[in-house]
Amino acid sequence: MGIELKGITKTYDHSEKPVLSEVNAEVQDGELFVIVGPSGCGKSTLLRMVAGIIPISDGILKINGQVMNNVPPKDRNLSMVFQSYALYPFLSVADNVAFGLKARKMAAAEITQRVDDALKMVNLTKYRDRKPRELSGGQRQRVALARAIASDSKICLMDEPLSNLDAQLRVRMRSEIRELQRKLGLTLIYVTHDQTEAMTMADHVMVLHDQHVQQIDSPLGIYNHPANHFVAQFFGTPQINLLTATTSGNGTATQLIIDEYLQVSLDNPIAAGTYTVGIRPNQLGMKQVAANSGNATVINVEALGDQTIIEAVMDNDVEVRIVKDGQVHVELDQRVAVTALGPAFVFDDHEALIAEQGGVENDRIVAVN
Amino acid sequence: MIESLPSTKQQPKGPEANNEVTAKVKSFELKKNDKYYAWLFLGPSILLLTVFVFFPMLRTLYLSLFLTDTFGNPTVFIGLKNYTTLLKSASYIASLKATGTYVISVSVFTIIFGLLLAALANQKLRGISFFRNIFTATMGVSVSVSAVFWLFMFNPSLGILNKVVVAFGFHPINWLTTPGWAMTAVIATTVWMHLGFTFLLFFGALQAVPKSLYDAASVSGATSRYQFWHITLPMISPTMFFVAVITLISGFKSFGLIDLMTGGGPTNATNLLVYRVYKDAFMNGNYAQASTEAIILTIIIAIITFVQFKLLAKRVNY
Ligand SMILES: Nc1ncnc2c1ncn2[C@@H]1O[C@H](COP(=O)(O)OP(=O)(O)O)[C@@H](O)[C@H]1O
Ligand SMILES: [Mg+2]
Numbered sequence: 001m002g003i004e005l006k007g008i009t010k011t012y013d014h015s016e017k018p019v020l021s022e023v024n025a026e027v028q029d030g031e032l033f034v035i036v037g038p039s040g041c042g043k044s045t046l047l048r049m050v051a052g053i054i055p056i057s058d059g060i061l062k063i064n065g066q067v068m069n070n071v072p073p074k075d076r077n078l079s080m081v082f083q084s085y086a087l088y089p090f091l092s093v094a095d096n097v098a099f100g101l102k103a104r105k106m107a108a109a110e111i112t113q114r115v116d117d118a119l120k121m122v123n124l125t126k127y128r129d130r131k132p133r134e135l136s137g138g139q140r141q142r143v144a145l146a147r148a149i150a151s152d153s154k155i156c157l158m159d160e161p162l163s164n165l166d167a168q169l170r171v172r173m174r175s176e177i178r179e180l181q182r183k184l185g186l187t188l189i190y191v192t193h194d195q196t197e198a199m200t201m202a203d204h205v206m207v208l209h210d211q212h213v214q215q216i217d218s219p220l221g222i223y224n225h226p227a228n229h230f231v232a233q234f235f236g237t238p239q240i241n242l243l244t245a246t247t248s249g250n251g252t253a254t255q256l257i258i259d260e261y262l263q264v265s266l267d268n269p270i271a272a273g274t275y276t277v278g279i280r281p282n283q284l285g286m287k288q289v290a291a292n293s294g295n296a297t298v299i300n301v302e303a304l305g306d307q308t309i310i311e312a313v314m315d316n317d318v319e320v321r322i323v324k325d326g327q328v329h330v331e332l333d334q335r336v337a338v339t340a341l342g343p344a345f346v347f348d349d350h351e352a353l354i355a356e357q358g359g360v361e362n363d364r365i366v367a368v369n
Numbered sequence: 370m371i372e373s374l375p376s377t378k379q380q381p382k383g384p385e386a387n388n389e390v391t392a393k394v395k396s397f398e399l400k401k402n403d404k405y406y407a408w409l410f411l412g413p414s415i416l417l418l419t420v421f422v423f424f425p426m427l428r429t430l431y432l433s434l435f436l437t438d439t440f441g442n443p444t445v446f447i448g449l450k451n452y453t454t455l456l457k458s459a460s461y462i463a464s465l466k467a468t469g470t471y472v473i474s475v476s477v478f479t480i481i482f483g484l485l486l487a488a489l490a491n492q493k494l495r496g497i498s499f500f501r502n503i504f505t506a507t508m509g510v511s512v513s514v515s516a517v518f519w520l521f522m523f524n525p526s527l528g529i530l531n532k533v534v535v536a537f538g539f540h541p542i543n544w545l546t547t548p549g550w551a552m553t554a555v556i557a558t559t560v561w562m563h564l565g566f567t568f569l570l571f572f573g574a575l576q577a578v579p580k581s582l583y584d585a586a587s588v589s590g591a592t593s594r595y596q597f598w599h600i601t602l603p604m605i606s607p608t609m610f611f612v613a614v615i616t617l618i619s620g621f622k623s624f625g626l627i628d629l630m631t632g633g634g635p636t637n638a639t640n641l642l643v644y645r646v647y648k649d650a651f652m653n654g655n656y657a658q659a660s661t662e663a664i665i666l667t668i669i670i671a672i673i674t675f676v677q678f679k680l681l682a683k684r685v686n687y
Binding site: 053072086089099100151 | 584591592604
């Protein structure tokens with residue numbers, strides 16, 4: 001059940017290079033599945049193949065166990081919310097919501113009922129006779145949602161539905177969509193380029209980049225065990241610090257040395273060599289030291305009130321970001337000693353995760369009484 | 370205050386003026402200064418319009434209330450008699466009907482064929498851009514050239530059309546000398562002439578419909594036919610309306626084509642209102658009647674334009 005992608009590949013006409021290759025994924029019934037990746041990585045392409053708007057070049061798409069590759073969009077029984085909302089400018093809000101139902105030749109009474117219910121659910125009842133151009137961006141967005149709700153299909157696809165809204169509204173709509181999805185029991189595939197949306201909304205996240213699926217996991221799974229450089233850098237703000245480190249001595253080792261102050265001990269030994277170590281900004285420690293000691297110089301301080309972000313340049317010219325809770329008073333050009341506090345990720349020269357300094361989960365999970 | 374001289378501008382705070390009044394003077398003088406410029410710029414065009422448009426219009430209205438001699442000079446004032454005579458004349462009523470047939474057919478067929486070609490060109494087919502250029506080609510062809518071109522096609526013995534008719538086993542048709550066919554021929558030629566421009570307008574309108582509307586519709590269950598009637602048509606209705614207005618009004622003014630192809634014949638079958646004005650004035654020397662006809666034609670066009678814009682404001686504006 002749910003939606004199954006098997007080796008989905010897409011090559012657009014007139015181009016030889018595929019946009020997506022060998023995408024495999026399983027979307028469970030009733031979950032919110034987020035597809036995330038930078039702009040142009042093929043998120044919309046993938047979603048449109050699921051909707052049936054564009055053909056699949058290779059691979060198999062199954063919905064509820066049935067192969068859908070050649071089923072036209074109108075028979076796939078799903079709803080879709082577009083980035084541009086795709087509202088019909090010449091129709092009122094109510095008629096926009098009713099459009100698909102009328103096209104399917106549903107009985108008038110049933111249409112009225114469904115439109116009323118859907119508009120009520122998104123709080124647009126009193127705008128039902130307005131034209132889209134007489135609505136704010138947020139209200140248009142709700143019309144698009146109402147249209148999906150009214151269709152009553154159990155599978156819904158959303159392509160960056162919040163990207164045209166202002167920051168505050170985006171945060172509110174995030175939880176409203178999540179709530180709606182739970183209430184209606186929707187299987188929702190949600191496309192976004194925004195890692196925060198992915199982190200906050202998803203049951204499972206698929207990270208797309210460079211034609212390929214980079215990782216599929218729960219949001220925390222991805223945050224705590226990023227499969228590679230790209231995923232590590234894509235999730236978390238400020239961005240993770242990637243530093244070059246070498247093992248101590250010959251043979252296998254558990255100690256990775258970046259410099260005199262900054263070292264990481266691993267749970268399990270790894271082969272001798274040079275690696276990239278990823279440490280999140282809040283897992284770096286910082287101590288102010290005298291002018292002629294330490295391993296870095298502060299070059300920028302951003303005080304956010306509840307947090308302070310410090311940028312420092314290490315003696316090997318690599319910039320690092322450090323996040324401290326609360327308000328930290330530190331001057332520019334102050335010499336500091338940067339140290340590793342908690343979890344770290346070790347990547348090989350193919351940028352893949354090969355080792356971790358553990359304690360990630362233990363570190364994060366705080367008992368609530 | 371209104372008469373205040375420009376020089377007061379230099380000393381707005383004259384001893385006798387309180388501040389409030391000064392402020393008013395200042396702003397008024399600015400406007401007044403603007404007015405000089407307004408007249409300066411508008412002058413030449415108002416002069417030209419008066420000489421070549423307003424005066425002839427009023428003169429026409431004036432003449433329509435008189436009997437005239439063969440030089441177009443008014444002789445006897447007869448009030449609205451010219452109008453009543455004209456509206457009772459069978460041949461004038463026939464011209465009215467012919468004009469109605471002509472403008473409506475031209476408008477309807479131009480829209481239908483223009484839209485068809487545009488819809489065809491809007492398909493993603495191989496080599497379609499070649500056809501796009503062909504379709505727009507008639508835009509560059511003048512009235513006289515296309516009239517001559519079609520005269521050849523309609524030629525009873527040499528024309529391609531009769532060759533086709535004969536090939537299908539029918540008798541050749543005297544296109545331009547049989548009343549019904551002459552009207553058809555004139556309509557066809559006019560539609561053909563409008564087609565390039567209309568095609569371009571419709572093609573632009575079709576291209577401007579966001580693709581996502583169709584995507585949304587097909588996901589929500591609409592067939593392509595449903596999409597055409599419920600998305601494409603409403604989306605391009607402003608363009609359709611615009612084309613209707615243009616073709617209707619230009620139909621009323623269609624002169625060159627009639628003159629070159631049929632000369633209003635046969636037996637007045639294509640003697641459209643505007644051509645009638647010309648014939649009555651400059652061939653029959655009946656200036657009073659021609660003026661009356663011109664005024665009626667102007668009123669008809671004005672009414673149609675008014676109705677169209679009322680409709681435009683109400684329906685097509687989304
Ligand atoms: N219709 C198309 N024809 C050819 N290439 C396309 C088409 N649509 C998208 N692409 C290309 O496919 C890539 C992925 O596009 P898209 O799926 O829209 O990315 P995203 O939604 O992740 O920003 C882009 O490089 C884009 O240029
Ligand atoms: Mg996209």
